[in-house]
Amino acid sequence: MHIYNTMTKKKEKFVPQVAGRVGMYACGITAYDLCHIGHARSAVVFDVIARYLEFKGNQVTFVRNFTDVDDKIINRANQENVSSKEISERYIAAFHEDMDKLNVRRADMEPKATDYIGEMIELCEKLISKGHAYATPSGDVYFRVRSFKEYGKLSGRDVNDMRSGARIQPGEEKEDPLDFALWKAAKPNEPYWECPWGKGRPGWHIECSAMSEKNLKLPLDIHGGGQDLIFPHHENEIAQSEAALGGEFARFWVHNGFVQIDSEKMSKSLGNFKTIRDILEARHPEALRFFLLSKHYRSPLDFSFATMDDAEKGLVRVYECLAEVRSALQKDFNKKMAMPEEILKEFQELKQAFLDAMDDDFNTAAALGHVFGIVRLVNRVLEDKTLRGKDGTKAFLEQVSAEVNIWSQILGVFALEPADILLELRNLNAKRMNIDVQNVEDLLAQRLEAKKNKDFAKADSIRDTLTAMHVEVRDTQNGQVWAINYTG
Numbered sequence: 001m002h003i004y005n006t007m008t009k010k011k012e013k014f015v016p017q018v019a020g021r022v023g024m025y026a027c028g029i030t031a032y033d034l035c036h037i038g039h040a041r042s043a044v045v046f047d048v049i050a051r052y053l054e055f056k057g058n059q060v061t062f063v064r065n066f067t068d069v070d071d072k073i074i075n076r077a078n079q080e081n082v083s084s085k086e087i088s089e090r091y092i093a094a095f096h097e098d099m100d101k102l103n104v105r106r107a108d109m110e111p112k113a114t115d116y117i118g119e120m121i122e123l124c125e126k127l128i129s130k131g132h133a134y135a136t137p138s139g140d141v142y143f144r145v146r147s148f149k150e151y152g153k154l155s156g157r158d159v160n161d162m163r164s165g166a167r168i169q170p171g172e173e174k175e176d177p178l179d180f181a182l183w184k185a186a187k188p189n190e191p192y193w194e195c196p197w198g199k200g201r202p203g204w205h206i207e208c209s210a211m212s213e214k215n216l217k218l219p220l221d222i223h224g225g226g227q228d229l230i231f232p233h234h235e236n237e238i239a240q241s242e243a244a245l246g247g248e249f250a251r252f253w254v255h256n257g258f259v260q261i262d263s264e265k266m267s268k269s270l271g272n273f274k275t276i277r278d279i280l281e282a283r284h285p286e287a288l289r290f291f292l293l294s295k296h297y298r299s300p301l302d303f304s305f306a307t308m309d310d311a312e313k314g315l316v317r318v319y320e321c322l323a324e325v326r327s328a329l330q331k332d333f334n335k336k337m338a339m340p341e342e343i344l345k346e347f348q349e350l351k352q353a354f355l356d357a358m359d360d361d362f363n364t365a366a367a368l369g370h371v372f373g374i375v376r377l378v379n380r381v382l383e384d385k386t387l388r389g390k391d392g393t394k395a396f397l398e399q400v401s402a403e404v405n406i407w408s409q410i411l412g413v414f415a416l417e418p419a420d421i422l423l424e425l426r427n428l429n430a431k432r433m434n435i436d437v438q439n440v441e442d443l444l445a446q447r448l449e450a451k452k453n454k455d456f457a458k459a460d461s462i463r464d465t466l467t468a469m470h471v472e473v474r475d476t477q478n479g480q481v482w483a484i485n486y487t488g
């Protein structure tokens, strides 16, 4: 398999250092607020990467941290007059609740920064003793950026260009404006720990260096996060870890793209911030997960309810097919007849294409395209009267069900009971579009009655009423089936 490496700016063949074992670290959230759709994307992306590496037979150790000491947490705690711990615990719990809904598995280890204070202090001391960092009289510790010759190698920045934009803020005792804080002297009303430089607390970047070194073997096979973390956060992690410990910090740097809202950058100031909870009020969590996977992880993803509708229609199409497969498998297959070779061949090719897409830098968008290819193939088989009741069809549909299990294992979607999720999606859309489900059911009963009485004019007029309500009716062997035609 090949993975795009931000460090080398190209796709490279991925082989773990130890055959069959992968150590992966992804930067987690700063726990001071509810998670937004950008967090959801990053969490789903690295969840799928971990799942796929496992599917390929690796034993994956996935570490994702929680930042539980930070200016934003302290500010919020002071606003609410509670402890920082209370804030971070509240939002870690909210993160888990949201991610459980999105079927994001827990990481194998979810370390919290405050559990690694000793390790961070040790790392600072090591950097000071090697001349890569210095403590100031007031008790801050800074990393001496110019002492690390390779600084800028991940983000492609040149230290000399950065220099011009950087300023030393009043009160900072930096040697050079480029230097960044490893450790900060505690201000009043801040949590602090006793350390060799007085009372203080960690800067943000140092925690990931400490927690990855402690929990995984360096170099990490994969280090990941959102694109916004490339600079300065990941650049600083590299500087700290490589300067302190020598050697390479991480072999593959994997970054997911941004999420835009209605083609605009998401920001609190624009007021277009979408939390996961905002979205799940009106949408099914699997529809959101499916939407997040509908684009390649490095591409920007434009969120709007209209783009989400398109993704949801795709999800419905897959589940409708799975419902048909399930009901077809209940029927009798009492006649001998092998499935035609060309159908089996096409099925094998599409299955392989799905895996090839995942091997090509986890291209879930292309992989889902092949899922739809299989859905079309299955629908063709189910509609073919000559194949009905034949044991070859049964064997084929069983293989399809096994394939769906593989998709679920890798992508974390398509594992729900088709009838249940289709009903839930329809109810959510009815609610969103102010369609009264009971009213629809009543109209359908009247239409059935009219048809029985051969009053076709009335039956047609009821259908027109339903169409005007965005309700589409189909007459099937199992009676009237309705769906909502939503345009978004």
Ligand SMILES: [Zn+2]
Residues within 6 Å of the ligand: 026, 027, 028, 208, 233, 237
């Ligand atoms: Zn980090």
